[in-house]
Amino acid sequence: xxxxxxxxxxxxxxxxxxxxxxxxxxxxxxxxxxxxxxxxxxxxxxxxxxxxxxxxxxxxxxxxxxxxxxxxxxxxxxxxxxxxxxxxxxxxxxxxxxxxxxxxxxxxxxxxxxxxxxxxxxxxxxxxxxxxxxxxxxxxxxxxxxxxxxxxxxxxxxxxxxxxxxxxxxxxxxxxxxxxxxxxxxxxxxxxxxxxxxxxxxxxxxxxxxxxxxxxxxxxxxxxxxxxxxxx
Numbered sequence: 001x002x003x004x005x006x007x008x009x010x011x012x013x014x015x016x017x018x019x020x021x022x023x024x025x026x027x028x029x030x031x032x033x034x035x036x037x038x039x040x041x042x043x044x045x046x047x048x049x050x051x052x053x054x055x056x057x058x059x060x061x062x063x064x065x066x067x068x069x070x071x072x073x074x075x076x077x078x079x080x081x082x083x084x085x086x087x088x089x090x091x092x093x094x095x096x097x098x099x100x101x102x103x104x105x106x107x108x109x110x111x112x113x114x115x116x117x118x119x120x121x122x123x124x125x126x127x128x129x130x131x132x133x134x135x136x137x138x139x140x141x142x143x144x145x146x147x148x149x150x151x152x153x154x155x156x157x158x159x160x161x162x163x164x165x166x167x168x169x170x171x172x173x174x175x176x177x178x179x180x181x182x183x184x185x186x187x188x189x190x191x192x193x194x195x196x197x198x199x200x201x202x203x204x205x206x207x208x209x210x211x212x213x214x215x216x217x218x219x220x221x222x223x224x225x226x227x228x229x230x231x232x
Contacts, residue, residue, distance in 0.1 A: 017195040024194025024202050024209075025132070025187075031087075031210035032217070035094035039218075042098020047105040056099045063099050070096070074211060078204055086207040093211070097218065104225070112228035120221040127180045128213070131187030138188045145185060148178050168226070175223035183216045 046052045056063065070093045074086055081089075105113055131138065152174055159167045190209040196202055 020196075020202070021191045021194035024206060025191060027206040028190055028209040028213060031090065031207060032214050035090060035210060035214045036217070038091060038094040039098040039101060042095050043101035043105055046099055046102025052099075053102055053106065057103045060100060060103070063096055067093055067096050067100070071211070071215075074208065078208060081204075083200070083203045083207060086204055090207050090211055094214070104222075108225060108228065112225060116221055116225040116228050119224050120217060123176075123180055123224075124183055124217050124220060127183040128187045131184035132191060134184070134188070138185045141181060141185050142189075145178060145182055148174070149182075152178060172223050172226040176220065179216050179220040179223060183213070183220070186212045186216060 046056050070089050074081070074089050074093075078086065108116075152171065155167065155171050155174075159171060186209070190205070190212070193205045193209065194202060196205070
């Protein structure tokens with residue numbers, strides 16, 4: 001029997017909140033790591049299998065729509081879906097992402113990919129730590145970051161048709177900054193979510209949180225990869 005008492009305002013004691021948040025964040029990072037391993041495995045297989053590589057290259061738009069559909073379904077259906085269903089969708093999303101990264105491995109080469117991954121891991125880790133320890137409230141950044149993200153997507157679409165190298169460089173720089181800030185913002189948001197008393201909310205939140213940080217990492221990686229150039 002739990003004899004723990006709570007303050008009259010319903011808030012968890014500070015020690016309990018910190019312990020819950022730490023356990024929650026560890027779970028988020030664990031699911032994120034699993035997703036990264038799945039993506040890497042599928043990407044490696046796709047890159048070395050000619051038939052899979054050809055299919056992924058020819059049907060990349062189908063794969064993109066599939067991943068986008070999963071993100072939308074998970075985000076808007078979270079309240080109705082069970083934790084198990086969300087988890088299956090997360091793992092499926094990671095696997096499908098691997099199909100997209102197969103051609104990337106071939107086009108950029110392992111040397112550029114390894115360098116970009118190392119830089120991404122260092123930057124992601126640093127910004128995530130900042131989001132976890134800073135006393136500054138980052139919640140006010142949410143709307144600004146979303147608007148910047150929309151602007152980035154518009155610029156990327158425009159440059160598909162324009163093909164301007166200077167704009168491409170600017171997009172890469174802006175993308176690195178935006179997704180680095182998203183990492184700090186999402187980390188702080190998840191720590192706050194991790195203090196929720198409702199186990200179901202925390203369980204689902206860990207899966208959705210893993211998706212958010214996974215997307216931050218992947219997009220940051222893709223932006224940094226553009227600086228290292230394609231394989232000759």
